[in-house]
Amino acid sequence: MENENKVEDKILEASETKVDLSAGEAGKKVSFVEKMKKRCCGNGPCKINCKNKGIIAAVVILLLLIAGSYGYKQYREKIDLGPEAVKTKVEKFLSENVPATAKTGIKDINKEGDLYKITVTVDKQEIPIFVTRDGKKLIQAQGVIDLDQKPADPNAQAQAPEKTEAENKTDVPVVDLFVMSYCPYGLQMERGVLPAVEALGAKIKFNVKFVDYTLHGQKEVTENVNQYCIGKTQPTKLNNYLKCFWKDSKGTAAACMKTAGVNAASVATCVADTNKEFNPTEKAMGLNKEETVKFGVQGSPTLVINGTTVSSGRDSASVLKAICSGFTTQPKECQAKLSATSPAAGFDDEAAAAGGAASAASCATPAN
Numbered sequence: 001m002e003n004e005n006k007v008e009d010k011i012l013e014a015s016e017t018k019v020d021l022s023a024g025e026a027g028k029k030v031s032f033v034e035k036m037k038k039r040c041c042g043n044g045p046c047k048i049n050c051k052n053k054g055i056i057a058a059v060v061i062l063l064l065l066i067a068g069s070y071g072y073k074q075y076r077e078k079i080d081l082g083p084e085a086v087k088t089k090v091e092k093f094l095s096e097n098v099p100a101t102a103k104t105g106i107k108d109i110n111k112e113g114d115l116y117k118i119t120v121t122v123d124k125q126e127i128p129i130f131v132t133r134d135g136k137k138l139i140q141a142q143g144v145i146d147l148d149q150k151p152a153d154p155n156a157q158a159q160a161p162e163k164t165e166a167e168n169k170t171d172v173p174v175v176d177l178f179v180m181s182y183c184p185y186g187l188q189m190e191r192g193v194l195p196a197v198e199a200l201g202a203k204i205k206f207n208v209k210f211v212d213y214t215l216h217g218q219k220e221v222t223e224n225v226n227q228y229c230i231g232k233t234q235p236t237k238l239n240n241y242l243k244c245f246w247k248d249s250k251g252t253a254a255a256c257m258k259t260a261g262v263n264a265a266s267v268a269t270c271v272a273d274t275n276k277e278f279n280p281t282e283k284a285m286g287l288n289k290e291e292t293v294k295f296g297v298q299g300s301p302t303l304v305i306n307g308t309t310v311s312s313g314r315d316s317a318s319v320l321k322a323i324c325s326g327f328t329t330q331p332k333e334c335q336a337k338l339s340a341t342s343p344a345a346g347f348d349d350e351a352a353a354a355g356g357a358a359s360a361a362s363c364a365t366p367a368n
C-alpha cells in the first residue's frame with residue numbers, strides 16, 4: 001500500500017500545482033483545474049463543466065496508476081520461482097551442457113536483490129553464477145544464457161563433427177595452445193604437447209596462449225601474465241619453466257624461473273608493461289583476446305593448428321599426429337614414437353593424491 005499511497009499523493013500534489021498559461025497571460029498563476037477549463041472552453045462561455053472533467057481525468061489517471069503499481073507488485077511476486085525451483089533448472093542445464101566426464105553440483109544458492117547467486121561446482125572448481133528470480137536467464141562472465149532454450153539437437157551436432165586435423169597446410173605449421181595456467185586439464189594438455197613440440201623442433205612455431213577469462217582466482221591472472229612474458233621475452237626458456245611449474249600446486253614461479261634460467265628482471269619489466277597495457281582481470285585477461293574471438297576459444301585447453309581448432313587426444317602420440325596434419329609435406333619427425341598414454345591432469349602433487357587419473361575434461365564456464 002505504501003507505493004499506492006505515494007502515487008495518490010503525487011496525483012493530488014499535481015492537481016494543486018500552480019502553472020503558467022501560454023503567451024498572452026504570462027506571469028498569471030492559475031490552478032491545474034483552471035488550466036484544464038481554459039483548454040476546454042477557450043475564451044468563450046463554458047458549455048460543459050470542465051472543472052468536473054479535470055477532476056474526473058485526474059481520478060481516472062490515479063486509478064490506472066494504482067492498478068498498474070499493484071499489478072507490477074503482483075507480477076514481481078509471481079515471477080520469483082523460489083530457490084528450489086531455480087536450483088532444479090540449473091541442475092538440468094548442467095546435465096545437458098557439461099561433459100559427462102565432469103562431476104557437477106550446486107554448493108549453495110542465495111538471493112541477492114532480483115537475482116539468485118548460485119555456486120556451481122565442476123569437479124573441484126567453484127564457479128559463481130547468477131540466475132534471474134523467474135529462472136529464465138543464467139548470467140555469468142561470458143554472457144547471458146536462456147535456461148528455457150532447448151538443448152541443441154544431437155543429430156545436428158553429428159552433422160558438424162569436431163575437426164581432427166588442420167584444414168590449412170603449410171611448410172611451418174603454427175601451433176597455438178590456449179590454456180588457463182592453473183587449469184588441471186590445461187596442464188594435462190601441456191604435458192602431452194611438449195614432447196611432440198620438442199620432437200618437431202624448429203619445423204613448427206609453437207605458442208602458449210591464454211583463454212580470455214580465468215576460473216582459479218587472482219593467482220591465475222598473475223601466473224598467466226608471468227608465462228605470457230616469459231614466452232614473449234625468452235621463448236626458448238618457456239618449456240623448461242612449464243615443466244618445473246607443473247610440479248607444485250602451491251605456486252613456484254620464482255624458483256622455476258631460476259631453474260629454467262629465466263631472466264627474472266626482464267620478465268618483471270614485461271609484467272609491469274603488460275598490466276599497464278591490458279589491465280588483466282579474472283573476467284577479462286585481454287592478452288590474446290583477438291585470437292580467442294577469432295578461433296572461438298571457450299575453455300582450457302584449446303588446440304589451434306594453422307587457424308583450425310582441432311580436437312585431439314591428450315597423449316603425445318595423438319598430439320603429434322594432429323600437429324603433423326598441418327604440414328604441406330610431413331617431415332620424418334612425424335614418425336617419432338611417442339607415448340600413447342594420456343598424462344594425468346593437474347599439478348604433480350595433486351595428480352599423485354588423486355591416483356594419477358587422466359581425464360579429457362576442460363576448464364570452462366557451464367555455458368561453454
